[in-house]
Each structure stands twice: as structure tokens, then as C-alpha cells.
Amino acid sequence: MVSQVARPQSEPSSSASDVNPLVRIRRTCAHVLAMAVTTIFPDTKVTISTCTDTGFYYDFDQAAPFTPEDLKRIEAEMRRIIRANLPLVCETLERADIRAEIEQLNEPYKLEILDSIPLDQPITRYYIGCPDPLPANVDPSLLNQPPATESSSTTATPCWWNLCAGPHLNRTGDLNPKAFVLESVAGAYWQGDESQAQLQRIYGTAWETPEQLKAYQTQQEEAKRRDHRKLGQALDLFSIQDAAGGGLVFWHPKGSRMRLVIEDYWRQVHLQSGYELLYTPHIANSDLWQTSGHLDFYKESMFDQITVETQQYQLRPMNCPFHVLIYQNRLHSHRELPIRWAELGTVYRYERSGTLHGLMRVRGFTQDDSHIFCLPEQVTDEVLGVLNLTEQILSDFGFTEYEVNLSTRPAKSVGSDDIWELATSALKKALELKGWPYVIDEGGGAFYGPKIDIKIQDAIGRMWQCSTVQVDFNLPERFDMYYVAADGSRQRPIMIHRAIFGSLERFFGILVENYAGDFPLWLAPVQMRLLPVSDAQREYANQVAQTFKQQGLRVEVDDSGDRLGKQIRTAELEKIPVVAVIGQREVDSQTLSIRIRQSGDLGALTVPEVIERLQVAITNRQLAI
């Protein structure tokens, strides 16, 4: 597709994102939005827009908030602008000229935008509609475009502009008026900085075709259907209670049963993988947090201290110092290293009220935390071991697609150049040995060391940050940790932090959304429910349930007295993977009529046959039975 719009000569040849027609569509749609807003609300100051994966947003400075009704009006005006089929005209400008023009217009945001454009970049502005007079460097052939439709010819020639690198569509009519929609209004800070003015951000989504828009909306509904907060309520898994406070999670019996399965699995795998398990307190003397540095660099995330007699105590926001204390409790030889200690450690962090979000962002949560103390030459192997364990655990939960980031030394950091180089290259080497592609986040590491972050992809393609491996040069120094080397000297160990689930709460939330509440048999809180057709079969059903329970299976009997149809409906709504109907026929033949939620009727099976099938599905962590 060749653009007929005048373009600055120095504009870089189209990058991948510019070739994407969706980017042009969204950028143009955002400009049409801004034009519509300034038409309806002339006092509004337009700031800056950004394309997202699904659409765009534009930030406006306006005193009165936009209402949902305003959005409808703005949308209607946008459709009018699209119908008018106005050209998008690009003009290349001299910095001084546009500066003077903006100053005269009293547009402080535009001025800041102008000043933020690097000096070696061209300044371009895009008009919607034809400016009069036409700028000298604009191709006059644009004016030969078909005239605007009659609906727009009644008003004076509409014209709007903003600074923009482009590129755009040629004409507003190239937008499909049925393939975009304004979604919501939200507060956003100018320059993304809390200390700056708060603007109103209008979000929209825009696509090439109405079908694409529909597909996107279907995906949104699917995400809504899977929302762990709704499913957590509907399936009676957990709650967050007003009476207790925000961000504090109550695990109900069914959620607890699942968590127990997850924790048991986690402990077993760790013990098999050369880890020792720890339990440590949830609170400790503030001096410890002074030594660790948390009171200096992490204070804003910590709850206030608690006075205990004459001392100050601190609820823990992290587990690390406790593991260090155990290390410090006696002398360690180089022969003991690596030491791998893991704990399901509950921590408490002060999160601002507006940031809390279901299980994904809470104030009290349990990390599957581990600290590895090792020799410098062991770092690669240890990190590789962590990556292998991470893959094993995540894939057992059904997550096999990852996105890996390696974050390197930030501007402010502790530790020598040598040690940063050693650790960073050890992380790289481990990733290469693992064969995982990764993206380097330059300067994105913690101040105390480089790190690897792993995101997992869920069933509908969303990415979630869970696992992290971090090298730490800070705590060993602060706590003056050492081991006795082969020559009898005292040497500093390397400390590696890692978590695989990240937090049990968040991971559980991700599991709920990934499976949409249809958990694989090994995780399901109730694996099978026995449904007696009438009261006469209840006692038999109880006996059968007992047999299953003795095999460690989570089986229960529906004792509601409801009719079979209702019992099945109830079990389906509770997403119980297997139900077994027990009527007189089954009692007489000593069988169960099995109905699988995912795949339908299985017919009559004997109790040992059912146990066998369930056990196989559980052992293999199969989704289907």
C-alpha cells in the first residue's frame, strides 16, 4: 500500500510496526477522537496518544470528567468525521516556527511534546482536514481527492492538527466506522508522573473490520467469564472480606483443598530436587530490617512497626533476612555449598488501596521463596537448575509457553563491576544452556543484582509474570556472610533468590483463569460426586464414597435429596469433573454410571475400574479423564 499523504523526507523507512495497518488505523482513530473531543468540548487541551495492543488511548486535560454519555456523543462525532472522509495531511516544520505558533496558542502540553522530540528528529504535524492556506510542502494533489460527503459540507471546513510522527491513514474515511468503539475513561498522570497534573484518558479499541472488533469483544467476554474473582465466589474457593480489610485473603475449604494439593506437590518436588525446607516467623525485631536495608529502601511497602515492650517489631515484607539468619547461625564450609533453602513464606506488604486486585495484588501473601547460597563458579549450574525446576513445575500445571527477560545492571546499584559481570554472564549462560530465547532489559535489574523474569502464557494467550531468579550481592555484604574456603580463608557466598509460583495467591488466581474453573482432576477440590437416584441408594453411595476416600480420592455424596436432573445441574455448575449416578440398576450390578464433565457419559463401570481411571488421570495430571 503506497501512501499518498505527504511525508517528511527524513522519516525513517517504515519499521515493522508502521507496516502493520492496525497501527495506522489506531493512530488515525486516536486523532479523530481528539478532533471530536475538541469539537464538542472546545476548552479541552489535547495532550498525547498511544497505540496499544488492542487500540489506543488519548489523554485530555479537561476540568469536568467525561461521562459515559459524553463518550457516546464523542463516538457519534467521530463517525461524522469518518463519514466526512477528510484527508490527513502531514506537514514538516521548522522547530522555531512551530514553537512560536504553539506559544501563541497557549498550548503548554504541545510545547512540552515539542521539546521532548530529539533535536535530530524532524518535527511533523498531521492535519485532519485541509489547512488553509495549504502548507508549501504539502502535495496539492491531495485536494483532488473526492469531496467530502454532503453531511460535512454544511459546516465550515473542519480542520484539526497535532504533532505526530505518523504515519497515518490517507483519509478518515479509510477507518471503518463499525470497527472501533470507545471503551472507558480513566485518570492518568501527565508524563506518567504522579506529581504531575492528572488528565483524563479515553480508551478505545480499533480494528480493520467489524469482524475483528467482534472477535476482540468476544475475547474480552471470555476473559470476563474466567475472572478469578467471580469464579472464586461462584465456586466458593476464597473471599476477601470487608470486615477484615482489603487485600487479605480467606481461603475457603475448597480453595484450601486445592492449595494443599499445590503445596504438597511443591514440597515433594523441592525435596526431590535438593532443597531443604524452612519455617520462619512472620515478624521480627526492626533492627534486623535495618541491617538488611529494607527499612531504608523498602519502607514504603512495609506496614508500620509494632511496639513490643521496649522494642520495635516489623511484619515481614520478605523472607530473605530470615534465611540469612539461619545461615548465620553457624559456620559453613565451602564443601556444603550450594545450600538450597525453600519456604512457603507468608509476607505482608503495604499496597496502596487503589492497587489491590483480587488475588493478583494483595497485602498478605505466601511466596514459594527460596535462597541458594553458592560459590561464584556454581552460579550458572544453580540458575540452570532453577530454570529446569521452573519448567518442570510450570508444565505440570499446564503452562508450557514462556516469555523470558534478563534484566541487567541499573544506574544505581551496589557491588563491583567484576561481580556484576560474573553474575550477568552466568545468567546468560544458564539461559543459553537451557535453550530459552530471552529479551534483555538493559538496566532493568534490581540495585542488588541482575535477574531473570519468566512470564507464562495462559489458555487464552495472556501473559502473567510469576517466576523470578535474582542474584543478590547486597544481603551477603550487609550481613557479612561468609563460608570457609579450601585455604581456610573466609569468602563471601553468592546469594540467589528465586520463586516459581511467585505467590501462591497470584498463581492460584492464574490457575483459576487459565482453567476457567474447570480444573484438571489432580487439582479439583471435589474430584467426583456420587448422585443417588433416590433415597434407597444413599447408603450404598456412602459406602462407595468411603471406598474412594480410602484411596485418597476427593469424593462426596450429594445428600440434597434433589432429583437426578437437579443434582447433575448442581454438579455441573460447581464444575465437578466426574459424577457417578447410582440408581437401583447400579446397586444391583455393583457398578457406577460415570458422567464426565468434559466429555459426557462413560457408561457403567465397576468401582475398581473407576478408581483405576481416576488414579491414572491424577498421576499424569491429565486434563481429561
Next chain:
RNA sequence: GCCGAUGUGGCUCAACGGUAGAGCAUCUGAUUUGUAAUCAGACGGUUGCAGGUUCGAAUCCUGUCAUCGGCUCCA
């Protein structure tokens, strides 16, 4: 914390200045049932909390707590 929206029985929602209702769930009774809702009755709410305006407040105002959509931050 900031911007906006929202808080009504266990759940999903009605009532929007004039006596707080429905369905589901729960309980009781009848029915003894064969693969997604048997029938009937009953119980259940100082409308998140605290103030205020009004003859009268779920409804209007103020504060507060929480939730939702974002910002910022993050496991």
C-alpha cells in the same frame, strides 16, 4: 494514594424522596424421582459504615471503608 464509577437479604438483581421486592440458595412439608432446575409454604435486609438535609432518605449532601475500571507501583 490519585481520577471516575459502584456498594440493597448468602448469591444475582429490582425499587431511584413516600409501606424495601423478585429469582436462586437456606429451612419445613409433600413427592422417591434415571443424566442441566418437582411442587407448596416459611425464614431472611436499621439498603457498607458514620453524620447531615427533609414531615419523610436505599434514593439528596458530607465524611469514611470497600469493590470495579484506569494511573502509579508490583509477587
